[in-house]
Amino acid sequence: RVVFYFSLGGAIAGAATTAVAVGTLQPHTLKGMALLLAVGLLATTAQVAMTRAYAVGRPLVNACLQYLGIVFSFGYGMLLFQDPLTLSATVGMLLIVAAGLAATLLRARVAPPAKDSQFNPAEV
Secondary structure: OHHHHHHHHHHHHHHHHHHHOOOOOOOOOHHHHHHHHHHHHHHHHHHHHHHHHHHHOOHHHHHHHHHHHHHHHHHHHHHHHOOOOOHHHHHHHHHHHHHHHHHHHHHHHHOOOOOOOOOOHHHO
């Protein structure tokens, strides 16, 4: 249900943007349509996986891992687009990693994971 409403909201936002941009739009090529289809399918799959992770996993651990996406995105930007590694970007990434580790470890002290949990930071 979450994925449906997420997709519906995206479709409505896309339709509203298209309505505003009348006259400035260009037709897609076959390659462009294939890329859009691939992005849509991968985004839907990712949303289903993330929704499932929050449903069956530990929300705090999932949120911490989700923030690592920012770090990975920046790494891809450096590798693929030669983005410079600045001091502010480095400090930001270190803060993200430190906050995720701190939240996970502090939560483990307060309420240890259930025995059926696959992730146990106390064992690290």
